[in-house]
Amino acid sequence: MTMPRISYLIKLLAFLLGLVVTLEAISYVATRVVIKKAVTQNARTELLAGGELFSRIMQKNVEQLALSVKILTEDFGFKEAVTTQDEKTIISALNNHSARISADIGVLITEHGKLIASDQNFALQVDDEFLALTARAKAKGQAYDIIRVNGRAYQFVMYAVKAPVVIGLAGMGFEIKKEFSLDLKKLTGLEVSFIHRDGTEMRYLNGTLKAEYLRDLLKQLPQHPALGEVFIYDDLMSLAVPAARQNENVRAVLQVPLSEVLAPYSRLNVQLFFLALTFSLVAALAAWMLARSVTKPVTLLADIARRIAGGFYATPIAVQSNDELGDLAKAFISMQKAIGEREQQVLYQSEHDPLTGLPNRLRIFPELQNAISRSLAVKQNVYLLVMDIKNFTQVNDELSQEIGDAVLRDVGQKIARIITHGEVLRLGSDEFLAIMMAADADAISETIELIHSAFKTPLVISGIQVSVDVNIGIAAYPSDADSAETLLRRASLALNEGRISERHSCWYQAGWDEQHLRRLHLFREFESSLHAGYISLYYQPKINLEQPDTLGAEALVRWRHPELGFVAPDEFIGVIESSGQITLLTRWVLKTAIAQLRQLLDEKIKITCSVNLSALDLLVDDLPAYVAELLQANRVPAENLYLEITESAIMREADKCLHNLQRLRSLGVTLSIDDFGTGYSSLSQLKKLPVSELKIDKSFILNLDASADDQLIVRSTIELGHTMGLSITAEGVESEAIKTVLKQYGCDTAQGYLYSKPLPAADFTRWVHDYLKALQ
């Protein structure tokens, strides 16, 4: 599981922003809560103040009423009117005094209980509450209460009229009416409702409250019976205050809608919100800048680290701060420097040979490219010299590895001292390389001469004189090659050619490389061609000169490649021998030839078949077993199979392959020596080999009828062979004349165009039939 990549900037930003937003949110909410609490508290205080104001107004009213009633009762004229029961005068006096204080009603009750009122309707509708107040006034001389008459509530004060004994009761009242609640609302800003409690039932008298709220108010009131205590329902903060201390049945309910109270603060709320938002944005900006101040240098350093990873160590790093990031930048500077130095060291070590101190093979192409690119500008040629120490293996083996190393070191140093204008490198083992630039080859030839002459004096190593010589192969750019790779390959080819031809120095010749490449091509194509059937066997007849019906055939490999065309056996056999593929080819040839032999034998043709072996085949131990297996499998008698080995090959490796040759011979297979006369056979070696046949190379035969030398060699070879008990076959017999000469010399068998060129299997079979038919 891979975590999604979240940049540090985002993380830091998210953290800081989260912090600020949280703080702002908390402070916003806290402020809101505090404001709401304060406002609510304020509203509560106002409500209580409103309640107090209401109580005081009621008290003032009572005092006003009491004062007025007292003045009335003490008026001498009024007293006189009361004693004389002068009703009209009494009513007028009541009206008069009521008007002074805007009282709503004035009454007088005579000592006989008659009720005279300024409003006759009032007099008719008084009931228990009024009578109770009257009784109290009579008993105490004065009384105050809230009374209800005909559904209206009054503040009522009553006094006894004394002259000087009680002659009646006078009273005045303020109705608790809607105007009062409106006044009260104007003073306090509170909603005012006057409520009368009748037992458990609440009755609305009047007030400022809107009709739609009344029902709820009346429903709520019984649940909040306590007076003077604030309660809240449906967003209404409420307070019930008794209209008089001794009468709680009539009460004023003061209310303030919280939403109304909070309304001015909702604007503050919005401002607070925007303030919080602004703070958050500013904080975000600050957080972003802070985060950037951290991440920007880090990103920069990360970029530099990537450049260092990419191998560039010279990025300038400016240290601007003295903090941890500055430390990091300084550490980067020293790291960059240290890595750069170390890489230089590693590079130097990897590109230089520790033994000689010379640049090693890794430097070859860079140096070559460098030289080539420079050469164009200065119009000079680049010469590449590949050198090896001719007898180094010998030195190493015969002396010691330490001396070998010392030789390498001294040789390298010597060459480097001679080639001052150019680069000297060590290619590997005992091979050195020099890259030089010159206008023509003469200067190079001089240098080469200098090198050779320098090695004429032996090296002295640990007191031992060691003679060394060097081979040099030279190729030039642009005349010999058009690229560094080609140049190196061709110089190496030249060295090889020189080594083969035993020259100290060898200049590359045009075509060598193409040949070399063709060989490589053949090598690559061989196996697939074998499988594809591009390689086939041709057969050339061998005729016994004494008994023409005794037939033999030599199996010859032919390769027809669709692109390369006909490939000469001499060319490709050498290639596959060097690549080790020869055993593969040999086995295929053996298998095919033996199968063909079987086929011919089946047709009642008495014939032998020769197959060429390479010296390498004889080094493989299981060849005799393979041959035996094939013969057995095809039920071919061993005496029908001839195996040919070239003279040069068998002489080179005689000792090593003797064992296998003997095993093959013991199978009953006939062994013959091919191309006899071209190698350097010694008679003693020849005598050791279990061979039965010699094949004289065609170079001696082709001009046999005309060349006396050839006649001498051939005749003496035949005689020698016969002396050693070997049968002799001549190759390259192309004319009757030559055949006659050979027959005259006693040659046993002839092979050549006189009889037939090599033929494909089917043609060869046909040829055999024709031949045998012609003989009869």
Add this chain to the structure above:
Amino acid sequence: MKLCIATAPLKLCKKIIALIVLACYCGVIQAAELQLRVSDTQGRPLKDAVAALVPEPKPVFIQPLTAVIDQHNKMFVPGVMAIRTNTFVRFPNSDDIRHHVYSFSPAKKFELRLYHGMTAEPVLFDKPGTVVLGCNIHDSMIAYIYVVDTEFHAVGDVQGNVHIQAPAGNYQLHIFHPRLTATGPELPVILSENAPLQQQIKLDNLMSEAGEKSSDEFSGLFQ
């Protein structure tokens, strides 16, 4: 209305007593005494109780008498007084401030407007009944004049004792008191010269004393 009179021996020999009274009345007038003790129903003595013995038939008084109620220290002195019908009462003013004496009582309505010293004319009380006097300026000033159809009347002391000297005979005893809210009790009594008639009288329907006090204060309204 209840009236409890302890008349121990009389009930047994009503006829004898009746004869004695008749003899006193017709023959030599023999002095007798009524000793009353007036209290409230709890037995607490009532001061300023007024008792009057009205003989039967009611005598007619031609010769006017004179009585005085002074005004001193914003008080009527005496505050309670009983007089015989057809009595002139003078209202001298001993204070250095003016008073405005009035009465709205049915028995005698009058008004003596603001005056000093002896300038007020005497007022004749010619009808029996209770006359309550006030001063229009000073509400606290109050006096009770009980006008009765007899010369045998007296005002009780602080212990509620009322003593009346009268010839032996049959009377209707009237009791008055300023705190009575209704008409005072009337009962027949027979005085003999042998021994003073002692009676215990308990009055109910009395006004409370405290009720009079805080009449000037509003604070009373809120108690």
